[in-house]
Amino acid sequence: MLPEVRIIGSGRHTPDEDLRELVRQEGDDWDEFASRITFVASSADDGSDLAEAVAVAEKELGDEATRLVYLSVPPSAAGGMVRMLEREGLHERAHLVLEKPFGTDLASAKELDEVLLDVFAPEQLFRIDHFLGKEAVQNILVLRFANGLFEPVWNAAHVAYVQIDVPEAIGIEGRASFMESTGTFRDMISTHLFQLLGFVALEPPTVIDAKGLHEEKAKAFRAIRALDPAKVVFGQYEGYRDEDGVADDSRVETFVALEARIDNWRWKGVPFYLRTGKALAEGRRTITIGFREPPLEVFPCTADGEPNELVLELTDDAKVYVDLRAKKPGPALDIAHARLSLELEQAFPDDTAVEAYERLLLDAMRGDHTLFTSTEEVERLWALCDPVLADPPQVQSYAQGSWGPQAALDLPGDRGWRLR
Incomplete structure (x- = not known):
């Protein structure tokens, strides 16, 4: 190309x-x-x-x-x-x-x-x-705006919560200088994870182009409520201070989880949970849209309390699936969980995905700003993040290979995190 x-x-x-x-x-x-x-x-x-x-x-x-x-x-x-x-x-x-x-x-x-x-x-x-160059991230827009199945229910009347989860299994991999000067909140939250939130939350643009996407993302970011310090968790994995180049008394966070709220007509009352960190149980990039329960239980038995969820795996071989309830085969009316899945590699075997940086550098050569971020977006996200950085929460220790501090595990309430 x-x-x-x-x-x-x-x-x-x-x-x-x-x-x-x-x-x-x-x-x-x-x-x-x-x-x-x-x-x-x-x-x-x-x-x-x-x-x-x-x-x-x-x-x-x-x-x-x-x-x-x-x-x-x-x-x-x-x-x-x-x-x-x-x-x-x-x-x-x-x-x-x-x-x-x-x-x-x-x-x-x-x-x-x-x-x-x-x-x-x-x-x-x-x-x-x-992150914005990933095929799976762009598929968020296609799923929403090209399918009558999803856009009508993409709002607070039907969505109970959203989770944007980017755990990493690796540690700092010799990048102590970068981590000590930047921290995970600046590195991941103020950029990648909030940008993913913008793609999930934006209103339908008149046309999918640079101007339309930047305007709608900026409007969504402006509607984000000031972050509640009680709903922000910082963590540091055990052994981080033993890494070469890390201060013995370092308070730099290698983990962040938080709850964000968007005060507009579409999302009022829906919590957005963001989580990322180093040395966690596994490396994933997952967006989960959790749907509300039916208003009336008409069946005498229910599978369990786990709700319907639309899950987007933001891997290079992107996958989308819906967890729902179905009748188990057999004479009894027994309900169990089942899954509808879409694997892009199988759906389009003759087409090759373009790696994120490949796509974005090609766009930059061509002068296409669609998948890049605007000045207004950057400054609004810093305005949201500055109060947390000015008065950060106490850094809590967590074991390597875990899912982070207990306070973060408790953040989504009884439902918990999908990845756990």
């Missing part, structure tokens, strides 16, 4: 190993593709070698060449790198992709936005959140 490209990696130091060997892939076309990859060192103070390498690449590609600049740097370094791009003229004809987190709080996010918009036009900016 790529056009003719040249890829220039850059960082403060040249890697010990050739970049092409670091990213080597198997395949007959690799050697030809690898010939397009180079590396030069650069920093916020000096980008001259990078500018020269870009000039050489553009001369090879011709006058129609455009630039895609991808910044995967800490928020504290982003402003300086943007100014370097401006000094070297690399902002011209460029699309700039920014990796999250976008700032560390509302004030720093606004400062970064001022620098960005001083150098780049809004249409040049692409704030990337790779």
Whole structure:
């Protein structure tokens, strides 16, 4: 799908190993593709070698060449790198992709936005959140808006709760510096999980495009009630402080669970439960829509108290299923749980899913902002998160391989978490 490209990696130091060997892939076309990859060192103070390498690449590609600049740097370094791009003229004809987190709080996010918009036009900016590039996440929109079965019941009259659950089985995997400076709340809640909430909760846009989705997500975020400190749980897995690079008295959270409420006509009274963390029982990405019970029990026996649930597994081989009750075969009117399932790989065997970053980088090249986040969304989410960061809850310990602190397990009440 790529056009003719040249890829220039850059960082403060040249890697010990050739970049092409670091990213080597198997395949007959690799050697030809690898010939397009180079590396030069650069920093916020000096980008001259990078500018020269870009000039050489553009001369090879011709006058129609455009630039895609991808910044995967800490928020504290982003402003300086943007100014370097401006000094070297690399902002011209460029699309700039920014990796999250976008700032560390509302004030720093606004400062970064001022620098960005001083150098780049809004249409040049692409704030990337790779969760939004997942096939399964986009399928949320299709399930809702392309099927008369779901949209009429996608509201508080029929939905009892929503769970957005992204546990990770791995620990920090040598990323102590990042975790100590950022924490899980900034890394996951203010970005990935709230963005998933936006896809679940938004009103139907007039058309599925960048403007429509950004407007409706921003409206949903504006309707989120201020987070109740009593409904936010921070945790830290046992042994985290023994990791290399972690302070002996660290209070950084490796786990967050919270309840959010949306005060609008569609969602008034429906709790949204968000959970994510490191070193948990398993790695999953699951959205669960729990439906209300029928108003009258007409059968003399009920399977049990577990309700109907629509479950979206946000894996690369995306799955959607509905848990419901059905009559067990046999002479008695016995009720049991059954499942309707949709596996995308089986439903579309001749089609290949595109990995999230593949999709988003291709969109950035094409100038399509649909699956990227807007300035308004980013600033509204920081406004929601800032009070929690200013006065965080006490960090509670939890065992590695568990589902987090007991306070988090209790958060959804008697129903509990689907993943448990």
